[in-house]
Amino acid sequence: MVSWPICNCFPVKDTSHVSFTASSKCHFTLVSAFSPPTPVVVTPLLQGVWTGYGRYDADVLESDLASKKCVPCSSKDLRPMTEETANILIKRVPGWNLVKENDSWKLHQSWKVKTFAKGMEFLRLVADVAEGEGHHPDLHLVGWNNIKIDIWTHAVGGLTENDFILAAKINGLNLHNLLRITPTDK
Incomplete structure (x- = not known):
């Protein structure tokens, strides 16, 4: 080979x-x-x-995934990527993890924020980016200070390049003043 x-x-x-x-x-x-x-x-x-x-x-x-734009999920050519491709792309979005749930791959990351209000601000900033891309992740504020985000393309039931583009754009946000500690894998 x-x-x-x-x-x-x-x-x-x-x-x-x-x-x-x-x-x-x-x-x-x-x-x-x-x-x-x-x-x-x-x-x-x-x-x-x-x-x-x-x-x-x-x-x-x-x-440079962050410079790209998500394609509409209604695109006929949009298909879930292979696990091999996802394993290559995950290296380009530091802090994100590949998680398999119900036979579908997702991107996941967790953070701890300083306060409940900072958590809401964090989610608003991420939601603004997601809305601008037309690609919407699952956003969770668990307890008063735990943020969890799962990204996958619901329309195809798996990961597409859109998910990695959105993860890269989230990584590019200035969220440090909102965080209590560095990102976690929990």
Whole structure:
């Protein structure tokens, strides 16, 4: 099986069929036993994985998720992503965890806030971002100071790129003055 490097983000297991040079653009060639060499050029802002059989999936794996816009859930092309893709993308949204619930994958994160009022402010800031994206997570204020957020695309019953975009945008919010402690995994 051929492995591939992308801007040093993914380990190379078998270098006998792969050439790679790092520069302002990453140039590399992927070769399989079934096809001639396929050159691929990726700009530094795009990173992805070779999905096999001549496909390079850069759209799903763009490194700057926060700069993207969620697509409408009514899109005919919207499908739940594979667990493999979710495991790659989760690395791009620090603090979030993949959780499997009722045969569906979700993104989850928990925080502790200073006061009940700070918790309500936290939820309002997240709700404003979610409304702007047209993508709505499950928001919970449990007790007086525990915030829990679950994100998944209800319309497809699993994770889509929209979920990671929203998680990245939430990560970009300035919430530190509201938090009692750092994010938790509870």
